[in-house]
Amino acid sequence: MTSSELATPPLDSPLDTARRLAEDGDLDGAAAILRGLVAEPDGPDRAQAAVGLAVVLEERGDVEAARAAARTALATGHPEYAAQAACHLAQGFEREGRAEQARAAWQAVLGVGNPAYLAHAHLALARLAESLEEADHELRAAMSAGDEQVAALAARELADLLLEHGEPGPAADVLLEALETAPEGEVPGLRVRLGIAHLELACAEFAGTVEGGADARTSALAIELLARTLPLRGRPEDADQVWSYGLEHADEALAAEVRLRYQREP
Numbered sequence: 001m002t003s004s005e006l007a008t009p010p011l012d013s014p015l016d017t018a019r020r021l022a023e024d025g026d027l028d029g030a031a032a033i034l035r036g037l038v039a040e041p042d043g044p045d046r047a048q049a050a051v052g053l054a055v056v057l058e059e060r061g062d063v064e065a066a067r068a069a070a071r072t073a074l075a076t077g078h079p080e081y082a083a084q085a086a087c088h089l090a091q092g093f094e095r096e097g098r099a100e101q102a103r104a105a106w107q108a109v110l111g112v113g114n115p116a117y118l119a120h121a122h123l124a125l126a127r128l129a130e131s132l133e134e135a136d137h138e139l140r141a142a143m144s145a146g147d148e149q150v151a152a153l154a155a156r157e158l159a160d161l162l163l164e165h166g167e168p169g170p171a172a173d174v175l176l177e178a179l180e181t182a183p184e185g186e187v188p189g190l191r192v193r194l195g196i197a198h199l200e201l202a203c204a205e206f207a208g209t210v211e212g213g214a215d216a217r218t219s220a221l222a223i224e225l226l227a228r229t230l231p232l233r234g235r236p237e238d239a240d241q242v243w244s245y246g247l248e249h250a251d252e253a254l255a256a257e258v259r260l261r262y263q264r265e266p
Contacts, residue, residue: 015045018052027060038072047078051085058092067092074108083114090124103128119145123154132165143178152178152186159193168200196233203229210245220246220257 012020014033022030034056037049050073057066066088073085090105106128109121119142126138139161142154155178162171175194182190206226210219223246230239246258 013045015048015052018049018056022052022056022059027056031056031060034069038069047073047076047081047085050076051081051088054085054088058088063092074112077112079112079114083109083112083117086112087117087120090121094124094128099128115146119147119150119154123150123157126154126157132161135161143174148181148183149186152182152190155182156186156189156193159190159197163193163197163200168197168204172197172201199229199233203233216251216254216257219254220261223258224261 014037018030018033018037021027021033031053034049034053037043037045038053040046043049050069054066054070054073057063057069070085070088074082074089076082086105086108090102090109093099093102093105103125106121106124109117122138122142122145126135126142129135129138136158139154139158143151143158145151155174159171159175162168162174172194175190175197179187179190179194203226206222206229209222210226213219214222223242227239227242227246230236230242243258243262247255247262249255249258
């Protein structure tokens with residue numbers, strides 16, 4: 001390298017210059033450079049510049065122009081910047097509560113097909129789902145998209161959803177599968193949810209024992225276990241009803257067994 005080359009710093013590319021101006025707060029200057037790059041139909045930096053322009057215009061408060069720039073980037077089909085543009089559109093629509101438009105934009109992310117964005121897109125589509133079946137499909141797709149961190153998050157959300165809809169068995173299956181590949185930091189949260197699923201399964205077994213007409217001692221034990229477990233799931237009123245069912249049962253032998261269990265310390 002010659003002394004003259006050492007003395008002359010390398011020139012920034014237009015993209016670098018635009019980025020520096022934006023970081024320095026000169027959004028108008030950055031936007032002017034990026035518009036010039038976007039205006040070149042065959043320019044090598046057109047897709048990236050269009051995404052940058054979308055970000056700059058949004059920061060400047062020109063939301064519709066920002067979306068137009070993002071759509072330009074999306075139309076290029078660039079595997080990286082088209083996906084970024086679709087994410088930009090989707091997130092903006094979500095912030096405004098425009099669910100249909102957000103869903104369409106997340107679907108566009110899937111259409112670009114960049115693996116780095118698929119898990120997050122499926123997770124977002126699950127968040128916007130209008131039915132349990134749709135959310136279940138998208139969360140399972142997020143779990144299978146290759147991002148272990150997102151897969152663990154999707155598993156937690158799917159388990160919560162299944163528990164909410166009274167399906168502890170499938171929730172436990174989801175969590176057990178997720179625990180096989182979950183990052184270490186996600187394991188405790190998954191295990192807690194697995195414990196909750198097991199509690200729900202236990203409650204169902206206790207209730208089934210009582211409804212099945214077991215002998216007085218077994219039924220009383222099931223009533224006690226159910227009544228003492230339900231508060232752990234935030235259902236103290238249901239626990240009170242279970243105790244009342246046992247204490248007021250027509251079978252005096254059963255009621256007496258329940259009375260003994262009710263009076264002792266848990």
